[in-house]
Amino acid sequence: xxxxxxxxxxxxxxxxxxxxxxxxVWTPFDVTQMNxxxxxxxPNAANWLGTDHFGRDIFSMIxxxxxxxxxxxxxxxxxxxxxxxxxxxxxxxxxxxxxxEVIMRGNDLVFAFPSLVIAILIxxxxxxxxxxxxxxxxxxNVPVFARLTRSAAxxxxxxxxxxxxxxSGKGPARISMEHILPxxxxxxxxQGTIQFSLGILAxxxxxxxxxxxxxxxxSWGRMLADAQTMVSFAPHLALxxxxxxxxxVLGLNLMGDGLRDLLDPRIRVERT
Numbered sequence: 001x002x003x004x005x006x007x008x009x010x011x012x013x014x015x016x017x018x019x020x021x022x023x024x025v026w027t028p029f030d031v032t033q034m035n036x037x038x039x040x041x042x043p044n045a046a047n048w049l050g051t052d053h054f055g056r057d058i059f060s061m062i063x064x065x066x067x068x069x070x071x072x073x074x075x076x077x078x079x080x081x082x083x084x085x086x087x088x089x090x091x092x093x094x095x096x097x098x099x100x101e102v103i104m105r106g107n108d109l110v111f112a113f114p115s116l117v118i119a120i121l122i123x124x125x126x127x128x129x130x131x132x133x134x135x136x137x138x139x140x141n142v143p144v145f146a147r148l149t150r151s152a153a154x155x156x157x158x159x160x161x162x163x164x165x166x167x168s169g170k171g172p173a174r175i176s177m178e179h180i181l182p183x184x185x186x187x188x189x190x191q192g193t194i195q196f197s198l199g200i201l202a203x204x205x206x207x208x209x210x211x212x213x214x215x216x217x218x219s220w221g222r223m224l225a226d227a228q229t230m231v232s233f234a235p236h237l238a239l240x241x242x243x244x245x246x247x248x249v250l251g252l253n254l255m256g257d258g259l260r261d262l263l264d265p266r267i268r269v270e271r272t
Contacts, residue, residue, distance in 0.1 A: 006258020012251025016244070020067040029057035031064050032216040040234050050236050052226065058236070061218040062244050068130065068213045069220055069248070073199030076134050077192055080141020085188065087142070088149025089180060093172035095154060104150070107143035115140040115202050119211045130213040133206045137199050148191050152184040186263035190256050197252035204245050220245050 028048070035055030043050045049058040091103040113121075119136035126132055153176070156162060165175050206212035207221030215222075220241040227237035 003258035003261045005254040006262060009251045009254030009256070009258055012247055013255055016066045016248045016251070017070060019063045020070045023060075023063040023067045027057075027060035027063050029060045031056055031060045031218050040230075040237075042236060049240050050234075052223070052237055053230060053234075058223075058240055061223060062220070062240060065218040065220045065223065065241065066244070066248070068217060069200045069203050069245075072130055072134050072137065072203040072212070073196050076137035076199045076202075077141055077195045079134070079138030080145050080195065081188065081192060083138075084142040084145025085149050085181075088146040089153060089176040091146065091150045092153035092157060092180070093176050095157070103146065107146050110139060110143045113140075116205060116209075116211075119206050123211050128211045128214060130217070133203055133212045136206070137202045140202070141195055141199070144195060145188065145191065148187060149184060152187050153180045156180050156183055190260045190263065193252055193256035193259060197249045197256070200245065200248055200252070 033056070035051070038047075038051050038055040039053050041047055041051040041055075047057050047059065049062065052058055052061070087103050087107075091100045094100050115136050118139055119133060122132045122136050123129075156179070162175060162179060165179055170178070203212055203219070204221035204224070207219035208225045210222075210225070212221055213219040223241040224238055224245075227234070227241070231238050
């Protein structure tokens with residue numbers, strides 16, 4: 001039976017992904033066009049979620065902000081997986097070697113610096129922007145996937161089918177790609193979903209402090225930053241982007257939990 005968490009998470013995630021995709025071709029209003037006489041309007045028939053302090057339509061900004069957050073998080077997770085998974089496979093294949101030690105100590109070094117600190121270091125050199133936010137979040141994701149891949153791969157190297165592959169003359173690299181990677185893919189998919197949600201949170205945090213996507217490109221985090229001085233008389237300016245972040249992260253976490261239940265055979269057996 002399909003997990004309830006997977007269904008609810010999938011629906012919530014699909015809504016925001018659909019909004020992001022639709023924003024490429026249509027939004028109710030131009031998010032770069034200011035309309036000062038129409039500023040700070042509460043939700044109404046013309047502006048479904050109201051307007052901000054510049055008179056911009058908040059619903060349109062939420063749609064484009066979804067595109068920004070999802071794109072940054074998705075690319076960052078892709079960077080983390082594309083670098084971290086091969087490193088984890090290599091470390092597991094050479095367990096106890098100098099290569100294994102170098103990879104794992106390098107992971108510890110990256111873990112010592114949160115993504116925000118990495119972003120500050122990068123932007124101090126190259127300046128703030130969405131690209132630098134992607135790099136910072138991507139770097140932080142590398143050790144996450146490297147550690148997960150290594151820990152999942154190590155027990156597999158003691159299995160009989162791996163020994164048979166060794167006897168047949170296959171090298172560590174070929175065994176890792178043909179036998180180890182397919183057996184850890186389910187874990188990587190679940191972790192990728194979780195890191196995707198964390199990436200959206202990280203992007204919002206970086207944009208909140210001015211290190212993420214820059215104006216005029218809307219960002220949920222910067223919408224929150226702009227609203228903090230107007231919460232007392234225009235609470236919708238903070239509640240709407242905050243709610244978008246909460247629902248998106250909740251949806252992705254629920255979907256990750258549902259995928260874990262669906263893909264992990266041990267959990268399926270326990271629940272039957």
